[in-house]
Structure formats: structure tokens, C-alpha cells
Amino acid sequence: MMPEQTEQVGLYVLGTMEDADRADFGRAMRADPALQAAVDRLAAHLQHLDDTAAPAPVNSALWQTIESKLDGASASENVVAFPTHRRALPQWYGIAASAVIALGIGYLAGSMTTTAPREPLMIAVLLNEGDAQPGAIVEAFADDSIRLVPLEDFAVPEGRILQVWTLPDAGTGPVSLGTFSDPHTINLTGPELPEPASGQLYEITLEPAPGSPTGRPTGPILVKGFARPPV
Amino acid sequence: MLRLMSDPHDAELLLPRIAKGERSALAGLFQVESGRLVAVAQRILRRRDLAEEAVQEVFVAVWHRAGQFDPLRGSARGWLTTMTRNRAINMLRDGSRMDYHDSTTLADMGDRAVDAQEAFDALAERDALRICLEQLDEPRRRAVLLCYVTGLSHGEAAATMQAPLGTIKAWIRRSVVSLQECLS
Structure with a gap:
């Protein structure tokens, strides 16, 4: 690095460059990794001075102001993409998936106070097809079993039954995890499958009793959602 | 899920979650870092209200730019300190909001x-x-x-x-x- 650049690095980190010089130097720095590294190095040393400041007491009003300036849009834009399936799925799934994450966090927080004997590998909040309201929660365990907690009272007409499905991957296709007719918390054990994965689809359809005649969903989808691992 | 909020590595763990849009992670970062950053800004801006304004802008910027944090360039705390210092110095140089010609x-x-x-x-x-x-x-x-x-x-x-x-x-x-x- 040129001696003149060393001086500029120093003035930049010190914060005493004139505005125009500062903008020029900022551009030069972004184009020159060695210059950038020199700035980062000196800044890391000088920040020991900042670290001597005794933390100020901060009131919650400051956080509330910050929170009011976060637009919801950027939060949902930034939601992590699901590793599987996502690309091929329609727009609606993206909205549902965001809601699943939000709801999943709330649900987990609520369940922390209870002592759960076993931990689910994945949790999916299944959303109502019509209004995207949560309709059921699925906890999927490593032993091919799930615990299903209905959040709404599904109307099941005479001669029909509720059937729970998952889509481990596109190649395997939908797999039935079991049927039920009276909405309450139930445990179901499906066939032997790979361990439930993040982004795996779960859904409940309305089928003719005693279950789909074809082994695949035939009736209307009532609720569906994607699995996420608990933190 | 609970972790000690005084751990200096918290910021490192929280920034990737903030980049994914987790508001609770930003709240966690605020809890760990805001007091320190207000103090850093106040050394420069003198007035507490202006220091809080600088820190407020930094946290909103972190919400949008957490994904730009590069751990190879330095620590997350350092990144936050740099942003806070830059914001405070800009406010100071801007000057239109501060009167440095009065009796104080x-x-x-x-x-x-x-x-x-x-x-x-x-x-x-x-x-x-x-x-x-x-x-x-x-x-x-x-x-x-x-x-x-x-x-x-x-x-x-x-x-x-x-x-x-x-x-x-x-x-x-x-x-x-x-x-x-x-x-x-």
C-alpha cells in the first residue's frame, strides 16, 4: 500500500475526512480488498476505545420506535426459502409458508412450558385453503408417527372421512398417514418413510370413507402447510 | 432456545436470523447491544435524544442489511459499532440539527x-x-x-x-x- 493510502486509511477510520474525500475513498475501498482490509484492521483496534463506554440504560420506548419503522414487507421478503419443492409451487404456498413460520414460533413458545416426553423433528401448521387461517398443527417424529392437533372443527359429511397426507418428495408422491372422522388430537403412524424434512408438505383432504379409493388424494384439500424444524 | 444475553457472540448468531426476517432476533440484538451503542453515539453526539436517534436508525438499517454482514471482515459487534459511529458522525457534521454556537x-x-x-x-x-x-x-x-x-x-x-x-x-x-x- 502507498504511504499516502496509509494516511487516508487512518483519516477514514478516525472519521475526519472531508465529505467528498470520504465518498471517493469509500469507492476506492470497495474496489480494493487490501485497502478494505487495512481499514477493517485499524477499525478493530480503535474500537477498543468504543468498548470502554459504559452501556447506557435503554428504555423500551426506543425499541417500540424501531419496531414501528420495520415494514412488514421486508420481513416476509426475507423469509428463508424452503430447500425443496418451493420453486414449483404456486404463489399461494409462499404466503402460507410465511404464516407457517410465524405461527410455528408462537406455537413453540406456548408449548415450552409443558414437559414433552419426545421432541418432534418437524412441525407444520396447516392453513385453511379458503382464508389461510390455521386449521391444524402436525408434529412429525422420527419414527414415522405424527401428532395432529386440529384447530378447527372440520365438518365431515356422512360417508366421508378426513385423511392426512404428506409428500416426502415428488418422486415418492403423496403418502397417506391415516384417517380420522372426529376432529381431536390424535397420533397416527404412517408407513416407513425417510425422516420428515424441512419444507415437507402435509395436508388433510376430505375423502370417501373409509379412505381414498386410489391411495392418493382425490377429495378437496381442507388444510395444508410445510414442515419446519423447531429451533 | 434461551441463551445468556451477555454472550458477546450473540450478535454473530442473531444477524443471520435477522437476515431471514426474524423480528425476535432483532429484538434480541437490541437487548444485547443497544445500551452500548447508545453510549458510543452519545460520546459523539453529546445529547441523549440524538444518540438514541442514531441507534434507532442503525437498527432499522440492520433489519434491511443484516445479510450484508461479512464475518470475514470482522466481528458483528464491530460492524454495529462502525455503523453507529458513521451515523453519529454524519449527524454531527450535518450540523443543521445541532447548535454548536450557543453558550453550552x-x-x-x-x-x-x-x-x-x-x-x-x-x-x-x-x-x-x-x-x-x-x-x-x-x-x-x-x-x-x-x-x-x-x-x-x-x-x-x-x-x-x-x-x-x-x-x-x-x-x-x-x-x-x-x-x-x-x-x-
Whole structure:
């Protein structure tokens, strides 16, 4: 690095460059990794001075102001993409998936106070097809079993039954995890499958009793959602 | 899920979650870092309300730019400190919001000299920065500390130290080069 650049690095980190010089130097720095590294190095040393400041007491009003300036849009834009399936799925799934994450966090927080004997590998909040309201929660365990907690009272007409499905991957296709007719918390054990994965689809359809005649969903989808691992 | 909020590595763990849009992670970062950052900004801006305004803008920026944090360039705390310092110094230089021509100016300058000296005194005995700052002549060290810790411009440092502007500029230019040589 040129001696003149060393001086500029120093003035930049010190914060005493004139505005125009500062903008020029900022551009030069972004184009020159060695210059950038020199700035980062000196800044890391000088920040020991900042670290001597005794933390100020901060009131919650400051956080509330910050929170009011976060637009919801950027939060949902930034939601992590699901590793599987996502690309091929329609727009609606993206909205549902965001809601699943939000709801999943709330649900987990609520369940922390209870002592759960076993931990689910994945949790999916299944959303109502019509209004995207949560309709059921699925906890999927490593032993091919799930615990299903209905959040709404599904109307099941005479001669029909509720059937729970998952889509481990596109190649395997939908797999039935079991049927039920009276909405309450139930445990179901499906066939032997790979361990439930993040982004795996779960859904409940309305089928003719005693279950789909074809082994695949035939009736209307009532609720569906994607699995996420608990933190 | 619960972790000690005083762990300095928290910021490292929280930034990736903030980048994914987790508001609770930003709240966690606020809990860990906001008090420290307000104090850093207040050394520069003097007024508590302005320091809080700077920190508020930093957290909103972190919400949008957490994904740009590059751990190879430095620590997450350092990244936050740099953003806060830059914001505070911009507000200070902008000047339209601060009146430095009123009667409190001289008192403010006095406080700054105290803050700058206290920051230096609080450095650990074996801190390389302390050792290298000690190698500078006293007035040069004081000029560097006034500029860095309290955000003074060369002109303000000259006024505070009652030295000619040209002298201050020369001191600082030479001092920042010696510092980097000593620290390398």
C-alpha cells in the first residue's frame, strides 16, 4: 500500500475526512480488498476505545420506535426459502409458508412450558385453503408417527372421512398417514418413510370413507402447510 | 432456545436470523447491544435524544442489511459499532440539527476532552492500541483521541486544544500512519 493510502486509511477510520474525500475513498475501498482490509484492521483496534463506554440504560420506548419503522414487507421478503419443492409451487404456498413460520414460533413458545416426553423433528401448521387461517398443527417424529392437533372443527359429511397426507418428495408422491372422522388430537403412524424434512408438505383432504379409493388424494384439500424444524 | 444475553457472540448468531426476517432476533440484538451503542453515539453526539436517534436508525438499517454482514471482515459487534459511529458522525457534521454556537459549546468541548481521556485510561494495560497510543507525544495522542472518541473534526480539535489548524492536521496525519505501523 502507498504511504499516502496509509494516511487516508487512518483519516477514514478516525472519521475526519472531508465529505467528498470520504465518498471517493469509500469507492476506492470497495474496489480494493487490501485497502478494505487495512481499514477493517485499524477499525478493530480503535474500537477498543468504543468498548470502554459504559452501556447506557435503554428504555423500551426506543425499541417500540424501531419496531414501528420495520415494514412488514421486508420481513416476509426475507423469509428463508424452503430447500425443496418451493420453486414449483404456486404463489399461494409462499404466503402460507410465511404464516407457517410465524405461527410455528408462537406455537413453540406456548408449548415450552409443558414437559414433552419426545421432541418432534418437524412441525407444520396447516392453513385453511379458503382464508389461510390455521386449521391444524402436525408434529412429525422420527419414527414415522405424527401428532395432529386440529384447530378447527372440520365438518365431515356422512360417508366421508378426513385423511392426512404428506409428500416426502415428488418422486415418492403423496403418502397417506391415516384417517380420522372426529376432529381431536390424535397420533397416527404412517408407513416407513425417510425422516420428515424441512419444507415437507402435509395436508388433510376430505375423502370417501373409509379412505381414498386410489391411495392418493382425490377429495378437496381442507388444510395444508410445510414442515419446519423447531429451533 | 434461551441463551445468556451477555454472550458477546450473540450478535454473530442473531444477524443471520435477522437476515431471514426474524423480528425476535432483532429484538434480541437490541437487548444485547443497544445500551452500548447508545453510549458510543452519545460520546459523539453529546445529547441523549440524538444518540438514541442514531441507534434507532442503525437498527432499522440492520433489519434491511443484516445479510450484508461479512464475518470475514470482522466481528458483528464491530460492524454495529462502525455503523453507529458513521451515523453519529454524519449527524454531527450535518450540523443543521445541532447548535454548536450557543453558550453550552465550551462546556461541551470540556466534556469531550474528559471522555476522550477516560476512554484511553480505560484501555487494558497490554492492549496493543494503548501501547501504540502511548508512543505518540501527549498532544498528538490527545488530538487523535478527541477526533476518534468524540467525533471532533480537525477544526474542532484545533479549537479545543487551542492549537493552529495546520498543526493539528499535521499531527493527526503523522499519528495515524505511526499508529498503523506500530499496530502491524
